[in-house]
Every structure is written in structure tokens, then in C-alpha cells.
Amino acid sequence: MGKALEGVRILDFTHVQSGPTCTQLLAWFGADVIKVERAGEGDATRGQLRDIAGVDSLYFTMLNHNKRSMTLDTKRPDGKKVLEKLIQDCDVLVENFAPGALDRMGFSWERIQELNPRMIVASVKGFGPGPYEHCKVYENVAQCTGGAAATTGFDDGPPLVSGAQIGDSGSGLHLALGIVTALYQRNTTGRGQKVLTAMQDAVLNLCRVKLRDQQRLERNGVMEEYPQFADGQFGESVPRAGNASGGGQPGWILKCKGWETDPNAYIYFIAQAQVWPAVCKLIGREEWITDPDYATPRARLPRLMAIFAAVEEWSTTHTKFEAMDILNKFDIPCGPILSMKEIAEDPSLRATGTIVEVDHPERGPYLTVGNPIKLSDSPTEVRRSPLLGEHTDELLSGLGYSEDQIRRLREERVI
Numbered sequence: 098m099g100k101a102l103e104g105v106r107i108l109d110f111t112h113v114q115s116g117p118t119c120t121q122l123l124a125w126f127g128a129d130v131i132k133v134e135r136a137g138e139g140d141a142t143r144g145q146l147r148d149i150a151g152v153d154s155l156y157f158t159m160l161n162h163n164k165r166s167m168t169l170d171t172k173r174p175d176g177k178k179v180l181e182k183l184i185q186d187c188d189v190l191v192e193n194f195a196p197g198a199l200d201r202m203g204f205s206w207e208r209i210q211e212l213n214p215r216m217i218v219a220s221v222k223g224f225g226p227g228p229y230e231h232c233k234v235y236e237n238v239a240q241c242t243g244g245a246a247a248t249t250g251f252d253d254g255p256p257l258v259s260g261a262q263i264g265d266s267g268s269g270l271h272l273a274l275g276i277v278t279a280l281y282q283r284n285t286t287g288r289g290q291k292v293l294t295a296m297q298d299a300v301l302n303l304c305r306v307k308l309r310d311q312q313r314l315e316r317n318g319v320m321e322e323y324p325q326f327a328d329g330q331f332g333e334s335v336p337r338a339g340n341a342s343g344g345g346q347p348g349w350i351l352k353c354k355g356w357e358t359d360p361n362a363y364i365y366f367i368a369q370a371q372v373w374p375a376v377c378k379l380i381g382r383e384e385w386i387t388d389p390d391y392a393t394p395r396a397r398l399p400r401l402m403a404i405f406a407a408v409e410e411w412s413t414t415h416t417k418f419e420a421m422d423i424l425n426k427f428d429i430p431c432g433p434i435l436s437m438k439e440i441a442e443d444p445s446l447r448a449t450g451t452i453v454e455v456d457h458p459e460r461g462p463y464l465t466v467g468n469p470i471k472l473s474d475s476p477t478e479v480r481r482s483p484l485l486g487e488h489t490d491e492l493l494s495g496l497g498y499s500e501d502q503i504r505r506l507r508e509e510r511v512i
């Protein structure tokens with residue numbers, strides 16, 4: 098079966114996580130992704146957090162599937178010549194170097210346009226234009242500057258970063274959409290364009306509801322669904338809401354049987370208005386169905402923590418999976434807190450290709466997260482990440498270099 102992005106050639110100048118997530122997605126959709134890396138070391142993540150000495154790390158392998166790797170020193174004159182050919186040959190250049198690195202290398206937007214006016218140049222940077230545009234940025238800096246850390250955690254604790262890599266992988270997702278959109282527009286204009294995703298912007302986009310809440314707070318002084326509502330303690334900015342749902346249906350994380358020893362024996366429970374009578378019956382509080390202090394969502398708002406405590410008395414008598422089964426029978430929305438171990442072993446995630454086992458010539462089999470976006474006419478086959486420079490020769494000969502020329506480039510350490 099054909100692939101959605103078949104025929105699209107991506108010059109992948111990305112490293113670490115944000116950019117590689119983007120180009121991996123494009124590769125999964127069928128683009129030919131050529132990862133250009135510095136000879137000798139390559140993407141720094143190849144060597145970071147290694148679990149097997151001398152072998153590409155999981156950090157690298159899990160972000161660089163379905164790509165080809167070429168080594169090239171793009172600061173040397175002969176390397177620049179190769180890069181020029183690649184720019185002429187590709188549709189998109191994706192990079193997430195520190196600000197200005199591409200210019201310093203001699204490949205400004207104007208120079209790239211001269212070489213290939215159809216080229217789309219897509220970049221991840223930490224910040225957009227403004228006071229911080231020159232800063233280098235990693236994941237947690239983006240979480241802190243994009244509103245996530247200030248709004249995550251509990252009211253009586255410090256700001257918290259999330260385990261979800263919304264700064265890096267979140268930016269990569271945004272960038273991938275920008276690239277595909279630019280390719281679509283190129284069909285009518287014939288021109289390339291610049292695509293920029295600032296990590297701060299990507300995080301803020303994912304924290305959109307918190308900017309919504311900031312304005313609600315400024316207008317009304319309170320937000321009823323926040324845990325702070327019970328005792329009316331609101332400050333000037335959106336507070337950390339613990340495990341509150343953040344939407345119109347109140348929810349919280351509740352202990353389940355075994356919580357004393359299992360750090361993940363918990364369930365997320367949502368007290369959706371429609372199922373209130375079912376909740377009351379289940380936890381043995383049928384009087385709350387008609388009690389005016391509990392009967393309506395409005396009346397329940399200041400009492401949510403007491404209600405969750407009552408449901409928790411029930412949930413601690415069941416495992417999280419038993420609780421899930423029972424609650425689902427009554428259409429009560431909930432979700433067990435799944436550990437990474439449980440997720441890795443989940444047969445349904447394996448069946449859909451969301452968790453995939455991949456074989457690697459040096460490390461053997463390992464697990465990865467497959468393509469989370471499923472296209473019915475463009476299925477994804479996850480192929481292992483390339484070894485450093487594995488495809489250098491085939492790519493150079495595709496660009497017209499002879500065996501002798503390739504040998505010379507290698508002797509001179511350009512590749």
C-alpha cells in the first residue's frame with residue numbers, strides 16, 4: 098500500500114527530541130527522511146542515557162525510526178557542497194539547532210531560497226521573536242515558560258513539570274502539522290516558506306484552558322471547579338489545581354485497594370452529573386440523590402472533596418481494575434492509573450501498533466511507541482533507527498558522487 102507522504106524528501110537536521118519527533122512522524126507517513134549528523138558523534142542522544150555500552154541509546158532509537166542516516170561535516174567546504182546538493186534535492190529542511198546556527202553555517206533562509214525556492218525550512222526554537230529569542234532551550238524550560246509548571250501540582254507545593262514531554266514532543270507535533278500545511282500551500286504557490294514552532298508557544302497552546310481560566314478568574318474572582326473554591330482562597334493568577342479535572346465535570350484521583358504498597362493503585366474518577374444517582378447507590382449514600390446539599394452539581398461544588406473522600410472509601414475496597422469494571426457498568430467515566438510497566442505489557446496497545454517491538458542489529462529487540470496517528474490508507478510500519486552514517490554512501494551516490502569521490506570525502510573526514 099502507498100504512503101501518504103511518499104515522494105516527499107526531508108533533509109533532517111534535527112537532534113535531541115523536539116525535531117526528531119517531528120521528522121519521525123513524517124517518516125511514518127512515508128516521507129524519505131535523511132538525517133544529517135556530524136561524523137564521529139552524530140546526534141548527541143545516541144550516547145546519552147545508554148543502557149548498553151557502545152550501543153545507540155533508547156533515547157535515540159525511539160525517536161529516529163524509519164530514517165536514513167548520513168554523516169556530514171557541514172562546516173567544511175566539501176561538506177557544504179554536499180549540503181547544497183541535498184537542499185536542491187529535498188522538499189523540506191527541518192532543524193532545531195540553537196538560534197542562528199544555520200546562518201552561522203552559511204545557510205541563511207535567503208541562501209536556501211537561492212538554492213531551492215520550493216524548499217520549506219522548518220525550525221523548532223525555544224522562544225519566538227522577542228527578548229529570549231537567542232536562548233537555548235530544553236523541555237523543562239519550555240514547560241516552565243509556557244504556563245504548564247505554574248498550573249501543575251498542588252496548591253501547597255512548588256510548580257511541577259509533567260512527565261509528558263509537551264515541550265519537546267509537543268513542539269515536534271506542532272511542527273509536523275506546520276510542514277504538511279506548508280507542503281499543501283506549495284501546491285498552489287509553488288513556493289517554499291519558513292515554518293517556526295517556538296517551544297514556549299507549543300506548551301502554551303496545550304495550556305490554552307489555563308489562559309481561559311486566568312480571564313475567568315480576573316472577571317469573577319473565583320472558579321467553581323477548582324479545589325480552592327471550597328474555602329474561597331484565590332490569588333491573582335490561576336492556581337495549581339491538583340488533580341481537578343479542569344473541565345465542567347469534577348474529577349479527582351482516588352486510592353484503590355493496595356495503595357499502601359503500590360504507588361499506582363489509584364483511579365481517576367469523574368462525578369459526571371448524569372450518573373450522580375448511580376454513584377450514590379454504588380457508594381451506599383442514596384440519601385445524597387435527593388438531599389438538597391448534594392442533589393445538584395451546583396450544590397455539590399463546595400463539597401467535592403468530601404464527596405471524593407466518600408467515593409474513596411468505596412474505591413479502596415477494590416483494585417483499580419475492579420473499580421474500572423464496576424464504574425463502567427454504570428457509565429461512570431474513570432480511568433486506572435496505569436504504570437509504564439502495565440502499559441508496556443498491555444496487549445491491546447500492542448495489537449493496535451501503539452506499542453511496538455522493534456529489532457535492532459546491535460541492541461536486539463526493544464519496545465517503542467509506534468505512530469499514535471492511524472491513517473487507514475497509509476499504515477505505519479515501524480523500522481529500526483539507522484546506525485550512524487549507515488546510508489552515507491548510498492545517499493552520496495544518489496547525489497552523483499563516484500566511489501572515488503566518496504572515499505576521498507571519508508579520508509578527509511568530511512563524512
Ligand code: COA
Binds near residue numbers: 135171
Ligand atoms: N556539521 C558541522 N557542524 C554541525 C553539524 C554538522 N553536521 N551539526 C551541528 N553542527 C554544529 C552547529 O552548527 C552548531 O555550531 P555553532 O555553535 O558554531 O553554530 C553546533 O553544532 C552545536 O549546535 P547546537 O544546536 O547549538 O547544539 P547544543 O548541544 O549546544 O544545544 C539545544 C542543544 C537543544 C539546547 C539547542 O540546539 C537548542 O536550543 N535548540 C532549539 C530548541 C530545541 O529544539 N530544544 C529542545 C531540544 S530537545
